[in-house]
Amino acid sequence: MSQLAVRVEGLTKSFGSTRALDGVDLEIPTGTVLGLLGPNGAGKTTTVRVLTTLLRPDAGRAWVAGHDVVAEPQAVRRAIGLSGQYAAVDENLTGLENLYMVGRLYGLKRAAAKARARELLERFRLTEAAERPSKTYSGGMRRRLDLAGALVAAPSVVVLDEPTTGLDPRGRLDTWSMISELVADGATVLLTTQYLEEADQLADNIVVIDHGRAIASGTADELKAQIGGERLQVVVAQPEQVGYAHGVLAAVGVGEPVVDEHLRRVSVPVSGGTKALVEALRRFDGEGVELLDVALQRPTLDDVFLTLTGHPAEDAEQPVGTTGGAA
Ligand SMILES: Nc1ncnc2c1ncn2[C@@H]1O[C@H](COP(=O)(O)OP(=O)(O)OP(=O)(O)O)[C@@H](O)[C@H]1O
Ligand SMILES: [Mg+2]
CATH class of the missing domain: 3.40.50.300 (P-loop containing nucleotide triphosphate hydrolases)
Structure with missing residues (x-):
């Protein structure tokens, strides 16, 4: 273990x-x-x-x-x-003093606390501001x-x-x-x-x-x-190219493409997003199919929440009943 x-x-x-x-x-x-x-x-x-x-x-x-x-x-x-x-x-102390003080609180000797403070200031790109009060x-x-x-x-x-x-x-x-x-x-x-x-x-x-x-x-x-991963989405210029786009996305994706005929938009779940994107673009380009838009959509926290809880993340701050309720 x-x-x-x-x-x-x-x-x-x-x-x-x-x-x-x-x-x-x-x-x-x-x-x-x-x-x-x-x-x-x-x-x-x-x-x-x-x-x-x-x-x-x-x-x-x-x-x-x-x-x-x-x-x-x-x-x-x-x-x-x-x-x-x-x-x-502490706003009134300099950056160096702030870190020195923390070091002393943790029981470091003076010299060690100062050395540690300098080292960390350097690492966090604060050396130039080391002697300035942190309120600045x-x-x-x-x-x-x-x-x-x-x-x-x-x-x-x-x-x-x-x-x-x-x-x-x-x-x-x-x-x-x-x-x-x-x-x-x-x-x-x-x-x-x-x-x-x-x-x-x-x-x-x-x-x-x-x-x-x-x-x-x-x-x-x-x-x-679990939430469906990334999706590749394309919008074709010509209505008669929707069928071709469906074929391409079916080939590079990992699921059934979803078609919106009206918007000439086709999307499909993909794994290894950029690879699928490049492959799809190669195929469209090879056939001379013009794309109005192409996007690789990563799931956001909102997607995670919507999928897992059935409610958008924005709802989360509303008061909760004492029993909590099953998600
Ligand atoms: N001291 C407190 N008194 C009353 N309610 C509190 C207190 N601390 C947290 N809460 C409540 O507990 C819940 C969880 O708060 P918490 O601060 O842990 O959320 P969080 O995930 O850190 O949110 P955020 O992303 O906004 O920082 C919230 O509803 C918050 O209003
Ligand atoms: Mg918090």
Whole structure:
């Protein structure tokens, strides 16, 4: 059996009449990334707060690095690094001072704390801003400083609550490569996100959470297969070419093409999307068939939700009945 860095069994937590967690189970094998994927209000942050000992569950149990989060909070805190949903930096301190302070809190000697702070500032492209109060930082810089803070003590389990929300594309890519590096160095990562694409990029396993329950889990490919995966869609210029398009898409796809005669649009589920796309384009081009539009549609979080729950993700924040109800 592979070792588990995190184990969660039947966690429940209510705030008044809101059931934030309604029996969440999950496991993270050591050295892997788990993506906890869900819309606003799904229970991601509540799960994170329980795992990082900031919140007591009403029922259920959780272990981090072998330690029970309720019975052994100190040991859990030593093993874990958290970057919360909202960057927790001291605005009046400089970037260097922020990280130095975290190092000292974790018991590093002065010189070691300073060296570690400098190293992380360099890694997160903050060296130039190191001596400036962090209140002068942009949102993305603050986010990076907060991420750096989570890594000061070189934790074995890193928890990142929506690490890329609010970042620009460059910041997002930076964060993704930082997370990949962490894992290459042997860390276990729990990452929450609202983006299927992000979980797809980074996570070995994904748990989809809605109304405080895990409603699906698996690898990104397994989830996509479950919800139908990618679709290739073309719109042909001439009505009489619809039949030909149907033939091409049937050949490159993995299911029955769907035709909309009126819009001259044909679509089909594909696996290995770009390959199918290239092959289809080659065939259309070979026959001189003109396309008005061609698209490879990846499933979005909305598709996942619609398929798994029968309701769009936007509904998720509405109040839930105390019984929860079957999805
Ligand atoms: N301290 C609290 N008091 C009252 N209700 C709370 C509290 N914390 C969370 N909730 C409620 O619990 C539910 C789950 O919240 P949680 O913050 O875990 O969601 P989330 O998945 O992190 O959402 P988001 O993507 O918006 O961050 C929501 O309905 C939220 O309003
Ligand atoms: Mg949250």
